[in-house]
Amino acid sequence: MSTTESVSPRRHAYTDPSASQLPEPSYAERVRTLVSLGTIATLSTISLKRPGYPFGSLMPYAIDESGRPIFLISNMAMHTQNLQADPRASLFVSQAGDGDPLGTARATLVGDVLPVPEEENSAARERYLARYENSRSWVDFKDFGFYRLQPLDIYYVGGFGVMGWVTADDYLIAKIDPLAEAAPRILSHMNTDHVPAMILLARAHSNLEASEATMTAVDRLGFHLRLKTADGMKGTRINFLRAVQNADETRKVLVEMVQTAEPKLS
Template sequence: MTDRGTPERIPEASRAELSPAAAARLLMRRALKASLATLEASTGHPYASLVTIATDVDGTPLFLISTLALHTKNLASDARASVLFDGTDATGDPLAGGRVTVMGRAVRTARGGARERFLGRHAPARGYADFPDFAFYELEVERAHYIGGFGRIVDLRRSDLILDVGDAQPLVAGHDDIVSHMNDDHAAALALYATELAGAPGGPWRMTGIDPDGFDIVCDGQTCRLPFARRVTTPDEARQELVRLAGVARDRQSHS
């Protein structure tokens, strides 16, 4: 198995086979929520809060927060923060499950794609995203600490988590069009990706984002991450991989 995983189904039981860096990236890509830790402006005490989360094309964590919230006031005083991604929801013993704490600075983002990456994942947020007291933030990742269960504890670098997308600007530029096209015209393929390749239940699955390594889909509060067999950097390369995966899914469906 490569560091980026295999292009087809990755059962939960085999996730331990991923490298720590790949497992941490998977946790970040699949997360809908996370714990944001800031430093309380008045006392300096650590303050942890719950936020909804998304990732940009390169994997940078994104969140939408209000200036009225205590964590935002804390960040205005000291931008140092950490985000805990918890992958232990279905684990009998949570301490045996995977989680990663990502550390850096949380600042208002100037990323052009941040809004649609986040709102594509959290549609209800469209109702308040344009309120004057709300703004999109990103975590400028510096390092991370991954725990994959007992005895599997690894410190990670920024380069382990954040993709270099310098060669993928055509894909970045075409991101929103690709996502809209898949959701508007290929709902059946998205459902097949989920059921046949990710082992998820059926439903109205929607694509929320695509990047050089794969794409993310969501349905009723559940997420799936589908990795590509090869790195893609253009919309045409992405189309080829999406078509290939659809063929794999249909073949599996016909033999089930």
């Protein structure tokens, strides 16, 4: 972890005094996961018409093996003309969700957007079309081409009070969380069917008494809860007893945690 990402590592609250404390995913891992899940972002280029001013465009994107965003854009588009004059740009990616948008994760990737080198064009095409099959209708038009953002720096906001810079080097080597694809289903299931269990876990692991609980995020090491308490809304993170790799392992460890918590609080 680079010193620009975090001065002191953030860690979970303990789930068991005798258990080792698992670190949270790094900001670099969180951004890499967030960008891998996104499909539409806001690309800001430097305006030709108004020099020095940012010009925002809605932008579909895919990613390459290093997590660099790939765009299929037309020379006739204003953002492409802006990039051809000045490649400096930023891409704003945000987490999808129905809750408070200020409480969701988002990241701004700052860097240079340049044409994909000819020898890498075939791989970029394959990755992009795998995500946007309908793009086959115009991918071979002469005015379209593939561009790629090379990150220079990244700013991450993980919700209220969670924010920090991530270096490009850390981002490019970070791994996508193994629960990335399964997370929405896990959150929906827990928030629909297991609110009492989450209230129990909040009491057992965070010493918080809640009348309502919502799981807002989950990763291989733990999960976040938003809780309605007598003192207002509060958030907490609880780490799993062990790291998980898929939805089935997540279910098993949550059942184990609830079963362990019940007799302690009875």
